[in-house]
Amino acid sequence: DGGITQSPKYLFRKEGQNVTLSCEQNLNHDAMYWYRQDPGQGLRLIYYSQIVNDFQKGDIAEGYSVSREKKESFPLTVTSAQKNPTAFYLCASTPMGRGLGGNTEAFFGQGTRLTVV
Amino acid sequence: QKEVEQNSGPLSVPEGAIASLNCTYSDRGSQSFFWYRQYSGKSPELIMFIYSNGDKEDGRFTAQLNKASQYVSLLIRDSQPSDSATYLCAVTLSPYGGATNKLIFGTGTLLAVQP
Numbered sequence: 001d002g003g004i005t006q007s008p009k010y011l012f013r014k015e016g017q018n019v020t021l022s023c024e025q026n027l028n029h030d031a032m033y034w035y036r037q038d039p040g041q042g043l044r045l046i047y048y049s050q051i052v053n054d055f056q057k058g059d060i061a062e063g064y065s066v067s068r069e070k071k072e073s074f075p076l077t078v079t080s081a082q083k084n085p086t087a088f089y090l091c092a093s094t095p096m097g098r099g100l101g102g103n104t105e106a107f108f109g110q111g112t113r114l115t116v117v
Numbered sequence: 118q119k120e121v122e123q124n125s126g127p128l129s130v131p132e133g134a135i136a137s138l139n140c141t142y143s144d145r146g147s148q149s150f151f152w153y154r155q156y157s158g159k160s161p162e163l164i165m166f167i168y169s170n171g172d173k174e175d176g177r178f179t180a181q182l183n184k185a186s187q188y189v190s191l192l193i194r195d196s197q198p199s200d201s202a203t204y205l206c207a208v209t210l211s212p213y214g215g216a217t218n219k220l221i222f223g224t225g226t227l228l229a230v231q232p
Contacts, residue, residue, distance in 0.1 A: 033220055042123075042205060042224035043161070050218065058219070090160060094220065105151065106207070106220055108160040 002027045006091050006109035012117050013078065013085060021076045021112045023091035030096060032074035033106065036060060037088040049074055078114065086116050120144060121208050123223035131231050136193040138226050140206030143187070149209040150182055152191045154202045155225065161205055165191065196230045203227050 004025040013019045023032065031050050035043040045058030049068040063082025068074055074093075078085045092106040122141050130136045138152075149168055153161035165180040167173045167189065173180045179192040189208075193200055203225040210219045 031218065031220075035222070043222040045219070045221060048219060056219070088158075092220070094218070096218065105163055105166055106153075106161075108162075111160050 004109040011114045016080045023074045025093045029093035031094045033092045034076045035090045120221045121223040126227040129229045136196045138191040140189045142208045144210045147208045150189045151207040153205040
């Protein structure tokens with residue numbers, strides 16, 4: 001079955017530690033996104049990528065880094081520079097990256113809940 | 118001005134009533150509009166998408182788009198308690214003149230359907 005897989009489902013981070021969240025999709029989608037969701041809040045865009053080896057900052061990129069070495073994979077690293085990383089992280093992909101219009105329906109992974117201990 | 122705005126609610130409606138959810142967006146060049154439903158602690162799931170001005174119906178759900186007013190809405194007819202969730206509006210923006218697409222979400226509206 002095609003879909004998006006995020007791992008781990010729960011992650012605990014110590015103060016000052018970098019952690020990497022995994023996101024893999026087998027939908028052959030061009031575009032991938034990382035969002036952060038805080039309790040009672042909407043989704044805020046961290047980073048997005050339209051094609052391999054290219055990505056753009058979203059609205060809250062500070063303290064995060066990404067890579068897009070393969071079409072299927074878009075890992076997110078939460079660095080020690082992110083002072084308040086406790087949140088629910090969602091990865092999404094859409095069929096179409098560049099170009100106006102078209103089908104940009106997003107498919108989501110199950111999320112990773114990150115907690116600082 | 119936020120790129121996508123929604124009233125956070127909660128919006129409370131009685132069972133069987135029509136729930137009306139609204140969303141405005143700032144980028145006149147936006148092409149694609151989506152409504153997602155999210156239950157607490159879960160990932161969003163797509164309910165409707167709409168690309169053209171007017172209404173689009175799917176079962177109990179109707180999406181309405183007015184590009185001139187930069188307004189998109191979702192109507193839920195015969196609301197059920199199982200419809201109680203947060204409804205997220207999402208818009209595809211093209212910040213680089215179509216060279217790339219950026220999918221932005223509103224903060225969501227919490228809907229509570231009272232039995």
